[in-house]
Amino acid sequence: MTNPRIHSPRKHPAANLDELLLALESELGVPAPFDEQTLKAAQEAVDNLRAPENDDTALPFFTIDPEGATDLDQAMYLERQGDGYLVHYAIADVPAFVTLNGKLDEVTRQRGQTYYLPQRKINLHPPLISEDQGSLLPGAVRPVFLWLITLDSAGAMTDVQLRRTMIKSREQLDYQTAQEKLNTGEGGEQLKLLSEIGAVRIEQERLRGGASLNLPDQEVEPDNGGYKLVSRQPLPLEGYNAQISLLTGMAAARIMLDHGTGILRTMPAPEKKDLAEFKKQTTLLGHAWDGELSYGQYLRTLDVNDPRQLVIMHRAASLFRGADYDVINGQKEDELEQAALAAPYAHTTAPLRRLVDRFVLLCCYLQANGKPLPSELSEALEQLPGLMRESSVSANQIDRAAINLIEAYVLQHRVGEKFEAIVLREATGTHNGDPASADAKDRPGSLQLVTEPITGEFTGSAEPGTLVTVTLRSSDPTTRKIMFDIVS
Numbered sequence: 001m002t003n004p005r006i007h008s009p010r011k012h013p014a015a016n017l018d019e020l021l022l023a024l025e026s027e028l029g030v031p032a033p034f035d036e037q038t039l040k041a042a043q044e045a046v047d048n049l050r051a052p053e054n055d056d057t058a059l060p061f062f063t064i065d066p067e068g069a070t071d072l073d074q075a076m077y078l079e080r081q082g083d084g085y086l087v088h089y090a091i092a093d094v095p096a097f098v099t100l101n102g103k104l105d106e107v108t109r110q111r112g113q114t115y116y117l118p119q120r121k122i123n124l125h126p127p128l129i130s131e132d133q134g135s136l137l138p139g140a141v142r143p144v145f146l147w148l149i150t151l152d153s154a155g156a157m158t159d160v161q162l163r164r165t166m167i168k169s170r171e172q173l174d175y176q177t178a179q180e181k182l183n184t185g186e187g188g189e190q191l192k193l194l195s196e197i198g199a200v201r202i203e204q205e206r207l208r209g210g211a212s213l214n215l216p217d218q219e220v221e222p223d224n225g226g227y228k229l230v231s232r233q234p235l236p237l238e239g240y241n242a243q244i245s246l247l248t249g250m251a252a253a254r255i256m257l258d259h260g261t262g263i264l265r266t267m268p269a270p271e272k273k274d275l276a277e278f279k280k281q282t283t284l285l286g287h288a289w290d291g292e293l294s295y296g297q298y299l300r301t302l303d304v305n306d307p308r309q310l311v312i313m314h315r316a317a318s319l320f321r322g323a324d325y326d327v328i329n330g331q332k333e334d335e336l337e338q339a340a341l342a343a344p345y346a347h348t349t350a351p352l353r354r355l356v357d358r359f360v361l362l363c364c365y366l367q368a369n370g371k372p373l374p375s376e377l378s379e380a381l382e383q384l385p386g387l388m389r390e391s392s393v394s395a396n397q398i399d400r401a402a403i404n405l406i407e408a409y410v411l412q413h414r415v416g417e418k419f420e421a422i423v424l425r426e427a428t429g430t431h432n433g434d435p436a437s438a439d440a441k442d443r444p445g446s447l448q449l450v451t452e453p454i455t456g457e458f459t460g461s462a463e464p465g466t467l468v469t470v471t472l473r474s475s476d477p478t479t480r481k482i483m484f485d486i487v488s
Helices: 014-028 036-047 103-111 127-133 175-184 188-208 236-259 272-284 295-299 307-319 355-368 375-411
Strands: 061-065 074-081 084-092 141-151 157-174 217-223 226-232 263-266 324-327 418-425 445-449 455-459 467-476 481-486
Touching: 014 375, 036 103, 036 127, 061 175, 074 188, 074 236, 084 157, 084 188, 084 236, 103 355, 103 375, 141 236, 141 355, 157 175, 157 236, 157 355, 175 188, 175 236, 188 236, 188 295, 226 375, 236 263, 236 355, 263 355, 263 375, 272 307, 307 418, 324 375, 355 375, 375 467, 375 481, 418 455
Parallel strands: 061 157, 455 481
Antiparallel strands: 061 074, 074 084, 084 141, 141 157, 217 226, 263 324, 418 445, 418 467, 445 455, 467 481
């Protein structure tokens, strides 16, 4: 069951907020608009595009993305094959437009990924490519890398093929519409197959010992000339769709590992001491992990509608740290796993929005078809971990700063009001985290409001998972800081 969306109670004119958001762009140094030379290179790439020999435009592909998306990286067509399945997963052929060591390659290496702000997005590629000629828009014939992944009846991968071809998507769905169609039975065979395949892949994840976090999303959306904060639980269909992407990323990792060259998305397993502390916390919060279930299985038992279990899920998220990119260079396979997935994995399904995926696609295509990697591709692999780390830090800073700004802006006129909240992390120090004290060891606690999708810091004494009444002490959009005081 999906949680209802929680909206900010008041709407705010965007004028002053837009000024703050523009100042945020300047402060964080987001990439500047594409210059004329880059735009010219994009036009030349489109004009000189060479279509692949293969043609799969007869297959009725479809896409599922957030509502209003225009940079569509993936399209799928699903089939039953015996008692198993055949997944046709088409990924935008960005390398067809971006030549290694060319102008567009240079610019996208500087950017690393698409950046998202409430008022606009800052594309990795010029819009002519990312939102038009390279995007898998409905009714348009587009070049793609087509993954053909065979699954048995239990969802285990049995064969992978990869080719370059042309496709034409027939329909663009958003998550909400697709979920409603699936629920009412109006989604047809494709959505039914997506739910079946997604479910068996989730079971494969469970059998591997993989873990999925199910935290509500916090988002900023336009709203009648202003912005609103929205908190929502991901829809089941989003999870099924994500499983297709994860499946392809694992297939890509397998190809590159088998050939001893490539780049993976990795994450170390949690330290034993951290897991032990987590187990202790689950007991204190009233939903003990006794160790009989695997870590991933235990997380699937949590209900984030329960305040204490929501805190447990937030604590679990802190164990998922250390994600990185590693070039394959003779390491043992278990040193290259993505621990949350309990499998080797590669970013490969979002080349319009993330730099590394373009290089993974090229590696996998060449390796799967018995072709050597050109020297410029091998050299680029060595640079990618550093480029992706840098852009990921910037993207995370931008995302968090924008949400903090909207939160502070929403609450700025409500100083002194009381709210009900869930404590996520206790305040520490002799002054209970009061920032007004001179004790550098004090750390404010963190909380989430019950009726609104807003987090903030607090002073006072309260245990994680408890429901408390707080008073809003301050809310400053210019510093993006919100501070509450515990009342009871």
